[in-house]
Amino acid sequence: MEGPENPDAARQQSPPKRPPKATGSDRPWHNPVVPPPRPSLPPHLAGGVDLRTSKRLLWVGGAAYPQQNITRVYTFLLTPRRGRATTLFFKRIAIILSVAFALMILSGITEIGSSSDTSSGTGGGAQTIWFFAVVALIYCAVELGNVLTASSHWVLAIDTSGASTALVTSKSVQHLNELVEQVVHWIENPEIEFQVRAETLMVNPSNYHFGDNVNMYGGSGNVGMSKS
Numbered sequence: 001m002e003g004p005e006n007p008d009a010a011r012q013q014s015p016p017k018r019p020p021k022a023t024g025s026d027r028p029w030h031n032p033v034v035p036p037p038r039p040s041l042p043p044h045l046a047g048g049v050d051l052r053t054s055k056r057l058l059w060v061g062g063a064a065y066p067q068q069n070i071t072r073v074y075t076f077l078l079t080p081r082r083g084r085a086t087t088l089f090f091k092r093i094a095i096i097l098s099v100a101f102a103l104m105i106l107s108g109i110t111e112i113g114s115s116s117d118t119s120s121g122t123g124g125g126a127q128t129i130w131f132f133a134v135v136a137l138i139y140c141a142v143e144l145g146n147v148l149t150a151s152s153h154w155v156l157a158i159d160t161s162g163a164s165t166a167l168v169t170s171k172s173v174q175h176l177n178e179l180v181e182q183v184v185h186w187i188e189n190p191e192i193e194f195q196v197r198a199e200t201l202m203v204n205p206s207n208y209h210f211g212d213n214v215n216m217y218g219g220s221g222n223v224g225m226s227k228s
Contacts, residue, residue: 049168051179052195053186058158060166061200065158067190072159073183075176077152078167078201081209085147092140100133147207155201156180157210165210168198 049061056067107125156176158166170176175198182194 048197049200050195051168051183051198053190053193056190058183058186060158060168063166065160065164065166067187069160069162070158070183070187071161073157073180073187074159075154075156075173075180078155078203078208078210079152080147080150080207082148084209085144085207089140089144093137096133096136096140100129103129146204150203150207153201153203156198158183167201169201170199 050059052059058065058067058070104126107129153169154173154176155167155169156179160166168176168179170179179196179198182196186192186194
C-alpha cells in the first residue's frame with residue numbers, strides 16, 4: 001500500500017501558471033496617443049506647407065528650388081503699400097472727374113448741335129455719365145480700404161537668381177528665424193536633409209511692399225540708385 005503523495009513534490013513537478021498575456025489595450029505603452037486639436041488658422045493663413053530638402057533641391061510645398069539658384073534667405077515684415085494706394089486713389093479721382101466733366105461738355109455741345117431741345121437730352125446724358133463716375137469712385141474707394149485695413153505679416157523669403165521668390169509665414173517670428181538658420185546650414189552642408197512645417201500666405205501681392213527694387217545706373221563704381 002502506497003502512502004499519500006508528497007504535496008511538496010507535486011508542487012515542484014507542476015509548472016507554475018503564467019499570467020495571461022497582456023493585450024495591446026492592456027499595455028500602457030501601446031495605448032494610442034491622440035494629438036491635440038490643431039488651432040484654427042487666422043484668415044490670412046491658407047494652410048500648412050512642407051519645407052524640406054532633397055539632395056540639392058529645396059522643396060516649398062510642390063515647388064522645387066535648386067540650391068545653386070538660391071541667392072538670399074531672409075525674414076522681413078511684409079507691409080501694405082498704404083502710401084502708394086492713397087496716392088493712386090487721388091490720381092484716379094482726378095482722372096475720373098476730368099473724364100466726367102469732359103464728357104459732360106462734349107455731350108452738351110453734341111446736343112446743342114443736333115437738337116433744339118437741349119434740356120431733356122443733356123439731363124439724360126449727364127445722369128448716365130455721373131452714374132458711371134460714382135460707380136468708378138466707389139470701386140476705387142473699396143480698393144483703397146482693402147489696402148489701408150490690410151495687416152502686416154512676418155514672412156520668410158527665399159530669393160532665386162530668376163524672378164521667382166518663395167514666401168512662407170508663421171505665427172512666430174522666432175520660428176521663421178530658425179528656418180533661416182536651417183536653410184543656410186543646409187546650403188553650406190547639402191548632405192544634411194531636414195523637413196519642417198510652415199504656413200502659406202493668402203494676400204494680394206499688388207497690395208504689399210516686397211522690399212526695395214534697386215536699379216543701378218552706369219557701369220562699375222556707380223553710386224546712383226532708384227528705390228520703388
